[in-house]
Amino acid sequence: MTNALKLEGIHKRFGDFVALKSIDLSIESGELVCFLGPSGCGKTTLLRIIAGLERQTEGRVIQNGRDVSHAPPAARDYGIVFQSYALFPNLTIDDNVAYGLVNRRKARDEIKSRVAELLAMVGLPNEGRKYPSQLSGGQQQRVALARALATSPHLLLLDEPLSALDAKVRERLRGEVRDLQQRLGVTTIMVTHDQEEALSMSDRVVVMNHGSIEQIGTPSDVYERPETPFVADFLGKVNVLKATALGAGRYRAGSVELELPDDGVAAGELVRIYLRPEDRHVEGDIQSLPNRLCGRITAIDYLGTFCLAEVSCPALGQPIMISYSLNQMHDLGVRAGNEIDLALRVDRVRVFAGHA
């Protein structure tokens, strides 16, 4: 089985600036893969290289076993949706969707029925005669999707497709796009800087930073088992505890000794322990659990369904952020100034070498 898309050693330089360095990636047929990273990490450049809109400085792009490294965009097989949608403003929705079909010298009836089919598919069956400016942002986005899928490409490229939309519409479209993608089984690459979007939609997430891939994995891989400090830090919130390894999975942070699963870090090594605000026990019989801490809540960041409390632990030597659900907040009396007990859940903690 050949990969739907294979990238080998992609490098991209703009003058002295290195935009991408040694990118290797294989994408399976039917997968939805997200390129996730902060702005300037090279994710859009990588997408444009796959599309042939930028030329890589080194490396190969192989699509369905065919080397398209130097093929112009028109000789590749993909549909693309841009952040701006790039709908042609002077053409009707029908004409926009039919744009790529007309060029293939298809019969007029065939084109017409295909356009109707596509518009029905994206949930806009009766809007074909309107112009793009008459549609809402979310509707325009769906038209762009229909246009990209019109020629039945084997690869769909989405460049920040939802970022120009309101939060509510964005959430709804996430589900719709994912649904459609799974129904059609089209291999899809989506670029985004929105971690929720990446985690909720993708089969696999490619986390990028400074032009390199930091980690490739399923959403739960990258969130729960980050392989690098960057990934741990970029996805969700995280507490960084400076600690010293004592050997056999024991660490000292401040004056607290923590027991973690033994990962073979030699005694005396300086480490950073990455701990998410939700990796803690706050209810039940805390006293019987290992890795207990007590502290005082100094501030609360109220976020609706949950809150983040800043807890000062003298024994730890640094404050940590702990999350509470709304119910826990009320049941446990989480308020600034109150003392609380908690135990760290060490099964999801990540340990990285160094104190930098």
Next chain:
Amino acid sequence: MTATVRAPVAAPAATMPTREARLTLAGEAIAARGGLILLAAGLLVFLTVPLAMILARSVEDRAGMFVGLANFATYFASPSVVNSLQNSLTFAVLTTLVTVPLAFGFAYAIQRSCIPLKSLWRNIALIPILAPSLLAAISFIFLFGNQGWLKFVLGWFGLKSIYGMPGMVLAMSFSSFPHALMILLAALALSDARLYEVAEALGTTEWRKFMTITLPGAKYGLVSACMVVFTMAVSEFGVPKVIGGNTAVLAVDIYKQVIGQQNFQIGAVVSLLLLLPAIIAYGIDMLMQRRQQALLTARSVPYQARPARTRDWALLTFVILVSGALLLVVGMAAFGSLVKVWPYNLSLTLNHYTYGFAEAGLEHAYWNSLTLAGWCALLGSAITFTGAYWLEKTRPDQTSGINFLRPLIRFQAMLPMAIPGMVLGIGYILFFNHPQNPANFLYGTMTVLVLSTVIHFYSSSHLTALTALKQIDGEFESVSASLKVPFYKTFWRVTVPVCLPSILDICRYYFVNAMTTISCVVFLYSPKTTPASVSILQLDETGAIGSAAAMATLIVITSAAITGLIFIVERWLIARTQGWRHL
């Protein structure tokens, strides 16, 4: 076997591009490269090589031998040089000092006050653009000349005669006024209301707000306006020729050297001299504009003026006075063209239009100008817009190997802005009149007039096209590539319709400028192709000032009519084909 569900995605079978896709690719590559090469070659032959000829000729003697700087030495040794140089600079500086403050006041009244009828004042102020600069010179002769109706006014200012510096400065101020005004209108339009709100919240006086917010905000516009007016005046030829009397200026020197004495070497030397202030002004302007970009943000809130009785009345009076003066100048020329013998016999006649042109053998001049302007509008807008598109919207990988042409084209496209028309004209003579040039048959033809005029006004049109292209979505070409539609089809189906208003704007700009220009074409016409604007000069030289005024009036009317016509066509096209714009 299960029934196949019709899914938009077929099995990954076809891995090679289809025959059709391959044809598209070949077509795209040829189109992308061909367009770029044609544009580069065109600019090279019709702009850069002629200019280079000036440089070459300035260091040759009449026989074509290299003589180093001997021509420069000869020219600078003549006693008249210092005089011409001084006059040219005085003329330019005085014109700038008159025009820019007036234009600033006018622009301030329109953008920052609550005077009524703003669009009327604005349209009146833009009238001089429709007129050849000679119209103002003729008008001022009618008004203040030896038989002038208002000649007595000169005495109040201690002047003896309008001929010379006073007339030159007045006429040039009229011609350059709208150019300065447009820059300043734009400069004063771009102001952040929040700055004024903050100042008000801090209890700042009006005067202090003006000095600390308004003026600094318009600083770059002011510099730009000064540079434009200065450059126009330094390289102006018609006004000093008609109303300059004995005041010699560089631009007229060139004309005398080249046309009068056929002395191309000295002509080339003066051209280079004339190029100097223009290039310095252009350089300063570019430098200032580069700095300005950092100042403005997309989030600025536009300033809205609030009524203020004293200020509004004062500004309205000022605007009425300036508008009245502008109308008086145009009206005087029109009236002068309709009376038998100014100022002795004021009975109305059309003789200057009929008999007057025929007598000087210039009855074809008006048709020549219409032909010239028509071709410039059609050809110029087509070349400029497609050129800008090819430059900005083709991808570097489509034109690999010839991408070095892009910066060269960009530079050459902006070059004409710094080149006075006379200098371009001399370059064309030297290049196309050269006996060894195979294209030498072009000299004196309408073709060369059209090409030189298109090049002369290329930069502004190029900028208009660039602005329009930058405003549309940058990914249209990428989308069509992904849909396997060649970019030139998208150009026709999408880009041209979307940019139609700007394209018509470029058409109008070329037409009006081709109708009114003198400086470049004055070196290139033949008796058969004399344009109307040049014929004014000839009529004036033969003393037929009534007919000169008639021709100038005819040009204004034509320019105005075409401007109106294009406006109507634009409305009609938009209503018919561009319903999407107003949804």
